[in-house]
Amino acid sequence: MCILFIAIEQHPKYPLIICANRDEFHQRPTQAMHVWQESNILAGKDLQAGGTWLGLSSTGKFAALTNFRKLPLSEAPKKSRGDLVLQALVDTKINMTAELAQQASQYHGFNLIYGSLKQLYCYDSVNNQSHQLSDGVHSICNGALDDIWPKMARGEKLLSETIRSQKNLSIEALFDLMTNDKQALPHLLPETGLDEEWEQLLSAIFIKSPTYGTRTTTIITQDVEGNVETYDRSYAPSGECITKQQFNLATVFD
Template sequence: MCILFIALDIYPEHPVIICANRDEFHVRPTEPAHFWPPENHLLAGKDLQAGGSWLGVNKHGQIAALTNIRAPELQQSDKRSRGELVLKALDEPSTMTANWLREQSHFYNPFNLLFGKGNELYCYHSLNGEVQRLSPGFHAISNGALDDIWPKMAKGTQALEKQLSSTGNIDIDALLAIMTDQSQAEDAELPQTGIALEWERQLSSIYIKHPEYGTRSTSIIIQDHQGNTEFVEVRYDGKGRNLGRQSFKMPAS
């Protein structure tokens, strides 16, 4: 997962709205979002290479989502798969997850992990080991820290705020459109994250279209005050073609 936009306690009937893009190598085998057997208590996509996930929700209404922190100098090939972190966060209460992350995050390459339930959402940033509770409002998480002022983070946040304030209904298609914006930032606005300028440009758009690495899927999560969840996923190939759309309803229990 490479970018998340969150509207928390903004929309009266739906306090949690999350728009997320997963960016990954197109050759990495992936299973679309589904209810995981045998208990079917977890709804998430599955990374078939390492067995974890990048985004999911469970039957209790808990949410977890992962983003990579772009720090190439810190990447190590012998670290554990970060996809495990999503499954861990969906398997226990948030307080336990926070403590576990502080003790175990050094076994993983740098990451942000969004986790929690309802309006109690938290972001763990592995570079400083801090857990930050999200305040009511709009937030973005990408490949730096929570609410960093990167061009695509600011652009998506503003677009989400405008969309939610302009209509009385949540328009799923309009939210998906925000997440397919391919416009790139000007060079002077690009963050400097230790990668080549060509890739800084390529990765500066909300939706990344590239034959080798790019946006594989967009997910929209909408929750009401009871924790009932609507989950929409659209998948794409390396040419930006739509590979399918699916919608799920997950009542809280």
């Protein structure tokens, strides 16, 4: 998972809107979003390491992960960060933040968004900080919470404009936002240790290249009555949408 935009209490009909893109190498084997019967979660699956990047539980928990892009990485063997999403979705501990702080050194840097759909938190493992997400529009990418990289600022602006302009929220408008492939100007690129060509490629909300790019977009909405809908689309290396799915949280686990 590479970028998320989360709007909390910004739309009169939808107090929670989550828009997320997962960026990954195209050769990495992946299973699209589905119900994991053994653990009662709805998530895609990384078939290489066995974890996931984003999911929902039957009890209304949400979790999603972004990698913290800070090179060079430690050469010491580390666990797969996708396991953390699974832990957060099935966790019954009172203090998840303390649990994450104890485990953080076992993984390369990450941001984990977790909690109930009514109360979300973001844990930044590099700075060992956890924040409850307040009312407003948030972006989480590959740096600290609400770092303002160009694509994050663009997405926040587009999401805010979409919300303000639409009394009846258009899911297609949200997908349009998440497939915006405009790249940043070179002098505005963040410095994360990658060469400029990679920084340029990764500066778009929607990334397209033959080897690496946006594999999945997931949109989650919760309305004022508590109904949760999830829309999930997968893409080919060309950026063409190849699968579309929709799930209702109240019925998907039946």
